[in-house]
Amino acid sequence: MRIRLGYDIEMALNAPTTLLGALHVHPSRAEDLQTPEAFRIEPPLPLKHYHDAFGNLFTRIDIPAGTGSIRLHNNTVIEDSGQPDLVLPQARQHALHELPSDLFRFLLPSRYCELDSGLLAFAWNRFGTTPEGWPRVQAICDYVHQHLRFDYQQARANRTALQTWREGVGVCRDFAHLAVTLCRCMNIPARYVTGYLGDIGIPPVPYPMDFSAWFEAYLGERWHTFDARHNTPRIGRVPMARGLDAADVPITMVFGWSRLDRFKVVTDELTP
Structure with missing residues (x-):
């Protein structure tokens, strides 16, 4: 299966600043790219790429004075197995003394x-x-899925897992944060993931396409994918970045005032 990925993001600015972003497919999926990522910025500005402590590929853009807005584009095609998320009910939880220190x-x-x-x-x-x-872990996903109501209108960038639990509402990042927290409470290593997840293999949903958030739990000597929002194995999941929570993996982080004027994400299965 081939999937077209990309985005078109435009932000207004009012002062010189720096932007950091997890703007690329995660290095673990680099070999699956069928075409190089066609990332570009308008106006053209120098780019600096680096890997963070979690192995994510980040881009730094130093934006000079007089730049009223910037526009970020990306486009690529990735090969995917077409298989849903792996389910391994026998994957065991590790005792604390068995866990690698990192x-x-x-x-x-x-x-x-x-x-x-x-x-x-x-x-x-x-x-x-x-x-x-x-x-x-599945019991935690079942609880979070049932306890929270998904509502784009209730999105809030600073909502914590505790606030999500008390308020009973959120978006995909809130579902992931609450599930990650509950796993950690039970001594199960868990990490936050952001990336692409299109409506592949499911009926279309009445929401604009967006980046998605899910989480991974460490069981049976490896990381496994879980998704408390959808709570069902999905096809075509492509990670961009992993971290302790959303603070580690911003798609875009601007150090100063900014206003989002355009936001379009593409995650489409291509016809064979």
């Missing part, structure tokens, strides 16, 4: 995933008797 950062609190709150006690009361491993 995975403990995925058990700690982070900007949007606070653990020192009522969520810790709730998690153990709610999931402490569920079977460990995959069934426990």
Whole structure:
């Protein structure tokens, strides 16, 4: 299966600043690209690329004075297996002493995933008797999927997992943050993922195409994909960046005032 990926993003600015962004397909999927990513910026400005502590590819753009707006474009085609997310109910949970030391950062609190709150006690009361491993993570996904109402109109960039839990509403990043937090409460390493996820293999949904957020849990000596918002295996998931939470993986982060004037994301299956 081939999938066309891309975006067209325009932002207004009022001062010289710097933009950082996870604007590319994650390096783990680079070999699947059928065409190089055709990334460009208007007006043309120098680009600096670097890899962060999580292995994500970031782009830095230093924007000079007098630049009233910038426009980011990207377009590529990626080869995908066409298979839904892998489901391995037998994947086991690791005891803490078995975990590699570098995975403990995925058990700690982070900007949007606070653990020192009522969520810790709730998690153990709610999931402490569920079977460990995959069934426990799935129970967390089932709970988050049922507890939260998806509503684009209620999107808020600074909503934490605790606030999401209390408010009972959010968008895909909020579903992911709450599920990540509950997994960490249960000593299951979990990390946040952002990327492309189109309406492939499902009926079209009445929302504009957007980037998506899901999470991965470490079970059975590897990372596995889970999605508390959709709560069903999906086809055509393409990661762009992974981190502790959304603070680590911004599609665009502008250090100063900005206004989003255009936002279009493309994730379409191509006809064979």
